[in-house]
Amino acid sequence: MSTIDLTLQIWRQKDSDSPGNLQIYTLGGISTDMSFLEMLDVLNEKLTREGKDPVAFDHDCREGICGMCGSVINGVAHGPEKETTLCQLHMRNFKNGDVLVIEPFRSRAFPIRKDLIVDRSAFDRIIQSGGYVSVNTGGSPDGNSIPIPAKTSELAMDAAACIGCGACVAACPNGAAMLFTSAKISQLCLLPQGQAERKARALAMVATMDEEGFGYCSNARECEAVCPKGISISNIARMNREYFKAVLLGE
Amino acid sequence: MELTSRTPAGPLAEKWDNHRFANKLVNPANRRKYKVIVVGTGLAGASASATLAEQGYEVHTFCIQDSPRRAHSIAAQGGINAAKNYQNDGDSIRRLFYDTIKGGDFRAREANVYRLAQVSNDIIDQCVAQGVPFAREYGGTLANRSFGGAQVSRTFYARGQTGQQLLLGAYSALSRQIHKGGVKMYPRREMMDLVVVDGRARGIVTRNLISGALENHAADAVILATGGYGNAYFLSTNAMASNVTASWRAYKHGAGFANPCFVQIHPTCIPVHGDYQSKLTLMSESLRNDGRVWVPVATGDKRPASAIPDAEREYYLEKKYPSFGNLVPRDVASRNAKEQCDQGKGVGSTGLAVYLDFADAIKRDGQATILKKYGNLFQMYEKITASNPLHEPMMIYPAVHYTMGGLWVDYDLMTTIPGLFAIGECNFSDHGANRLGASALMQGLADGYFIIATSIAHYLGTNKLEAVSISDPQFLAIQKEVGDKLHRLLRNSTAGPAGKVTVDEIHKELGKLLWDNCGMARNRQGLEKALAQIPGIRETFWDKVFIPGIGGELNQSLERAGRVADFLEFGEIMVRDALTREESCGCHLREESQTEEHEAKRDDANFSHVSVWEYKGDEHEPLMQKEPLSFEFVTPSQRSYK
Numbered sequence: 001m002s003t004i005d006l007t008l009q010i011w012r013q014k015d016s017d018s019p020g021n022l023q024i025y026t027l028g029g030i031s032t033d034m035s036f037l038e039m040l041d042v043l044n045e046k047l048t049r050e051g052k053d054p055v056a057f058d059h060d061c062r063e064g065i066c067g068m069c070g071s072v073i074n075g076v077a078h079g080p081e082k083e084t085t086l087c088q089l090h091m092r093n094f095k096n097g098d099v100l101v102i103e104p105f106r107s108r109a110f111p112i113r114k115d116l117i118v119d120r121s122a123f124d125r126i127i128q129s130g131g132y133v134s135v136n137t138g139g140s141p142d143g144n145s146i147p148i149p150a151k152t153s154e155l156a157m158d159a160a161a162c163i164g165c166g167a168c169v170a171a172c173p174n175g176a177a178m179l180f181t182s183a184k185i186s187q188l189c190l191l192p193q194g195q196a197e198r199k200a201r202a203l204a205m206v207a208t209m210d211e212e213g214f215g216y217c218s219n220a221r222e223c224e225a226v227c228p229k230g231i232s233i234s235n236i237a238r239m240n241r242e243y244f245k246a247v248l249l250g251e
Numbered sequence: 252m253e254l255t256s257r258t259p260a261g262p263l264a265e266k267w268d269n270h271r272f273a274n275k276l277v278n279p280a281n282r283r284k285y286k287v288i289v290v291g292t293g294l295a296g297a298s299a300s301a302t303l304a305e306q307g308y309e310v311h312t313f314c315i316q317d318s319p320r321r322a323h324s325i326a327a328q329g330g331i332n333a334a335k336n337y338q339n340d341g342d343s344i345r346r347l348f349y350d351t352i353k354g355g356d357f358r359a360r361e362a363n364v365y366r367l368a369q370v371s372n373d374i375i376d377q378c379v380a381q382g383v384p385f386a387r388e389y390g391g392t393l394a395n396r397s398f399g400g401a402q403v404s405r406t407f408y409a410r411g412q413t414g415q416q417l418l419l420g421a422y423s424a425l426s427r428q429i430h431k432g433g434v435k436m437y438p439r440r441e442m443m444d445l446v447v448v449d450g451r452a453r454g455i456v457t458r459n460l461i462s463g464a465l466e467n468h469a470a471d472a473v474i475l476a477t478g479g480y481g482n483a484y485f486l487s488t489n490a491m492a493s494n495v496t497a498s499w500r501a502y503k504h505g506a507g508f509a510n511p512c513f514v515q516i517h518p519t520c521i522p523v524h525g526d527y528q529s530k531l532t533l534m535s536e537s538l539r540n541d542g543r544v545w546v547p548v549a550t551g552d553k554r555p556a557s558a559i560p561d562a563e564r565e566y567y568l569e570k571k572y573p574s575f576g577n578l579v580p581r582d583v584a585s586r587n588a589k590e591q592c593d594q595g596k597g598v599g600s601t602g603l604a605v606y607l608d609f610a611d612a613i614k615r616d617g618q619a620t621i622l623k624k625y626g627n628l629f630q631m632y633e634k635i636t637a638s639n640p641l642h643e644p645m646m647i648y649p650a651v652h653y654t655m656g657g658l659w660v661d662y663d664l665m666t667t668i669p670g671l672f673a674i675g676e677c678n679f680s681d682h683g684a685n686r687l688g689a690s691a692l693m694q695g696l697a698d699g700y701f702i703i704a705t706s707i708a709h710y711l712g713t714n715k716l717e718a719v720s721i722s723d724p725q726f727l728a729i730q731k732e733v734g735d736k737l738h739r740l741l742r743n744s745t746a747g748p749a750g751k752v753t754v755d756e757i758h759k760e761l762g763k764l765l766w767d768n769c770g771m772a773r774n775r776q777g778l779e780k781a782l783a784q785i786p787g788i789r790e791t792f793w794d795k796v797f798i799p800g801i802g803g804e805l806n807q808s809l810e811r812a813g814r815v816a817d818f819l820e821f822g823e824i825m826v827r828d829a830l831t832r833e834e835s836c837g838c839h840l841r842e843e844s845q846t847e848e849h850e851a852k853r854d855d856a857n858f859s860h861v862s863v864w865e866y867k868g869d870e871h872e873p874l875m876q877k878e879p880l881s882f883e884f885v886t887p888s889q890r891s892y893k
Binding site for chain 2: 031033034041047051052054058059061062066067081090114121127131134136138140141146149153154157160163187188194
């Protein structure tokens with residue numbers, strides 16, 4: 001087992017209202033088999049034993065699927081490994097002596113709550129405004145009553161794989177949430193079940209995205225580059241088509 | 252504590268129908284007058300919240316994460332069972348029922364399990380209607396696979412992310428109700444205690460995890476959907492925040508806790524690799540379809556796998572169980588892996604792992620075929636371990652995965668506290684002593700979408716409830732207790748960290764004790780040792796735990812401390828339960844109860860019951876009551892995989 005020594009510069013901020021700054025910590029003997037979050041656990045145990053306040057960070061499943069974790073590592077959301085959440089990033093991606101700058105996902109629409117923890121409830125409100133098929137429980141037709149070509153289903157699944165982590169917003173120079181929003185709009189507009197509300201959904205979700213203070217897409221493609229689930233920006237193109245069709249043709 | 256299961260009369264297939272007819276209803280116009288609290292937003296909690304709100308109740312829903320979309324149901328990989336018989340391979344409701352009850356080693360109620368199989372088909376229809384992108388055949392129909400050794404293909408799936416897609420379906424239904432005002436959502440809230448007024452569950456006290464504020468919430472009924480307690484072992488495949496606190500608080504207010512020792516240990520997880528490890532990662536057990544499990548014949552053989560010739564490898568599952576081979580059920584595979592490691596034949600740096608080798612499958616089917624089947628799993632494995640299963644065998648070891656035990660509930664999913672319901676993994680109802688693969692998702696959604704609304708209507712329709720307010724003395728008293736407890740947790744911290752212990756140190760100590768003595772194989776001596784040691788660990792915790800920060804702020808150390816405090820109490824009834832269950836059953840082997848061939852021996856004459864534990868105060872031992880299980884429609888048989 002090889003180990004490395006690191007210098008960490010971590011964003012510390014007491015709460016939403018206090019100013020924050022980068023603080024420097026040195027951490028030795030980090031096993032390269034550790035995950036990034038386990039490295040932070042080690043730092044936090046050390047800080048606790050020293051009577052200091054540990055670094056607050058969001059995390060839960062640690063399997064790369066819940067979307068709770070995420071920080072910007074040396075300027076890259078979720079760190080250097082492609083299609084990998086922070087919890088699945090391992091320390092073997094770093095070298096002895098590396099300096100790691102660890103910051104929260106920053107965006108106007110994601111206020112910082114403490115240290116690396118941000119408030120992503122704007123994402124929930126985007127979904128609440130139309131990211132669903134309006135069916136109540138019960139009385140649904142047999143699952144096989146509408147055949148859906150395997151290819152369509154796969155395409156919908158590609159978009160549905162979004163974990164809502166917010167890396168796309170943090171990476172976007174405009175703080176846009178268009179990859180996130182378009183993933184849900186794509187999933188539902190591709191499937192027959194989503195047709196009835198197709199136009200209303202596009203209009204409502206785009207409007208909410210704007211109200212929440214997210215920016216617009218300028219094709220920088222940064223979102224796609226950091227997305228841990230490889231969601232394609234072709235979804236944004238599809239969302240734009242859905243939106244314009246709805247605006248031009250009305251409901 | 253009275254255990255009345257309210258199992259309806261009549262033939263098995265008509266029980267649910269009879270029950271729904273016998274249950275009272277609430278007039279649609281009156282439903283809005285009733286407030287229901289739902290704690291947890293996994294499959295069970297999210298689906299229940301949405302469904303109750305659609306019917307017109309005022310629903311208040313709480314989750315511990317920053318968004319209801321993140322509950323741990325999301326991590327389920329494999330799939331969801333249903334008795335659709337789309338493959339025309341002889342499946343039926345009756346067969347799904349039988350497989351589930353047999354898989355649970357005949358330790359679940361027939362009527363509950365049959366109902367689960369009955370509503371399984373409605374779940375698939377519901378999820379399809381929501382736009383869940385299930386895998387499809389080229390002709391456009393839903394695809395199925397056989398899962399966990401089932402002889403029929405009844406498992407529906409969405410790649411390796413079935414849990415995610417089903418949860419996002421339930422989350423979307425929940426989001427729609429939040430938008431319509433039917434559900435008021437409280438994220439980043441932890442339920443700290445239950446409020447019981449006049450013997451009925453009437454509310455909860457939560458802690459706002461951002462501000463640290465304690466908040467009271469009143470309602471006409473409370474539904475817990477708070478998941479399992481696998482994190483008692485510290486290392487498990489559960490999410491980091493999964494905990495027993497909500498169920499444990501309910502227990503301390505008089506809810507019976509059923510079968511706490513029934514814990515499923517999953518055989519194919521990535522092995523532990525260091526002291527710093529925070530959780531274990533499950534690899535789908537479909538890997539055992541093509542992988543061969545082996546260890547070196549010689550103990551302490553430290554050569555790399557490639558240097559060990561075939562003759563010096565022991566394919567112990569194939570040797571011991573020639574007809575099932577590597578596909579023996581989870582408990583058998585887990586137990587045998589541990590046995591090999593205990594004999595010193597384990598591999599890897601810790602000696603706590605066995606090989607799962609794909610070399611022969613690759614030789615037989617070619618790399619492309621194997622990658623098509625397991626490519627994403629190989630990738631995941633490589634990401635974590637930096638080793639490629641195409642070139643060297645995987646290393647696997649069992650890990651705590653699912654808890655079949657939970658709050659005791661009647662057929663209506665109501666606990667022994669009137670007005671308190673438990674759904675999903677936090678109840679004990681359907682999986683007996685062992686859960687079949689792809690059945691957890693089925694149960695969560697069955698409870699939430701199709702069962703709980705009937706129970707809530709019946710409860711509210713038959714009971715006249717007095718109005719309660721969050722400033723009633725009962726609420727204030729519980730909030731004060733919660734505040735005092737947090738205060739006690741923080742009291743050691745003023746003097747600084749010198750000579751203190753951290754929350755994680757204590758949690759690891761408890762976890763190791765439980766894993767070693769109350770894991771897949773247990774015996775009286777080990778269990779008695781664990782029971783004797785837990786109070787000491789608990790004492791150290793309360794006397795010495797150092798928690799930085801204060802209560803009135805976002806404080807993740809304090810959150811963990813509260814959960815560990817409850818695990819330290821809960822661990823004791825787990826061990827007590829394991830002590831009294833002197834039979835091998837389902838997931839666990841009781842070493843005193845083995846056949847001559849060292850296989851698990853179930854004891855129906857003495858243990859065909861649910862063990863239900865009742866809290867009798869901190870100063871007294873809990874009391875165990877039995878709910879006898881009778882089998883009218885199936886005949887319990889002994890499992891054999893030889």
